[in-house]
Amino acid sequence: MKKLSRDEMARRVAQDIPEGAYVNLGIGVPTLVANHLAADKEIFLHSENGLLGMGPAPAKGEEDDELINAGKQHVTLLTGGAYFHHADSFAMMRGGHLDFCVLGAFQVSAGGDLANWHTGAPDAIPAVGGAMDLAIGAKQVYVMMEHLTKQGESKIAAECTYPVTGVGCVDRIYTDLAMIDVTDQGLVVREIFSDIDFDALHKLTGVPLIDGTQAARAA
């Protein structure tokens, strides 16, 4: 079965982010999206530790320990970028000012609940950071994840078995197999990236799916 690589997934997500968008890319796989945003489009990347207009990693020797992103990696600031304090930064998120947020996930439920902050293991030291704020704040919350776990179980589940990060907050899921919208009618498959058909995808996923692929092709 054909699957998208993480870079191919990132490229696909990047295609859907228009010029002028204010975007937060979560830690991990979503940060790859930045590498695929068209250079001729002005897109504003937000990092929750307090910057807007985040640029790429600095050249070696140019690192500044006081210019980092939410993953505590060295970054740069684009011309026109801005710094601000934490309460302002989270007002941008919670207040619905970001157009898109792209997050990794352990699981997404059929109703759009997100689980991405805690494995639920009893001996794990809990850490949440900005995950819960990102989950509920942006106008569009996109998740990027593999469709199946290493054990072959669907990460899109009827209900999350991991502790949830946010309730009913996910708008769209990009997996290595498909792009799926969370709608009031249910999960609608818009595109299949693999060489399998809708029925095979439905069987792998194990929760009700609506075939929206023909509408997407017609459009």
Next chain:
Amino acid sequence: MINKIFESLQSAVADVHDGATVMIGGFGTAGMPSELIDALIGQGARDLTIVNNNAGNGDIGLAALLKAKRVRKIICSFPRQTDSYVFDALYRAGEIELELVPQGNLAERIRAAGAGIGGFFTPTGYGTRLAEGKETRLIDGRHYVLESPLHADFALIKAYKGDRWGNLIYRKTARNFGPIMASAAKTAIVQVSEVVPLGALDPEVIITPGIFVQRVIEVPQAAHQTAATATAA
């Protein structure tokens, strides 16, 4: 003449009492006031409640304070990091209490305290285990959780430049929690890389007005270096 400049780190933290709640600025090591923390370790106050985004990195700054067993409780959003081994060991041994708060709620609780707000409803965390037991309310079709302000006796903050009235500017993403912690603490103690004469800071760009700041100490630093790289170098 009003002069908030202190001549030594030791004198600036001398009255931090046992059991005090102390906010410490910084996001990881960016903006961490390491020299003030070292002075606090030397001062000896214990049973502290610490508010910070993280729970220390490596063996420096906040991690060193934890290692010295001065902290009873930490209120933070992201304790677990690749180099948080000091906290991890204390937590697993049951020697430190952890209150885990989503990062935006942490920031807003601090802001609310400084702004005199008695509580606020936030959508962040609704329906999760971090909101268990908290009052909720449905407002205009959306679910919210009641959160309370977070006050402190002291705040230890790192800024870039300050004057004798306590006006501050910060540097890049080291600003993070500084401005809100300064307003939420009864006594805000700020280390600045450079003390400048009154009037040298453009009033249009002052980030923290001096009303929120009680003490300023000059700790010269290479502009782009934090204590982490200074130690590593």
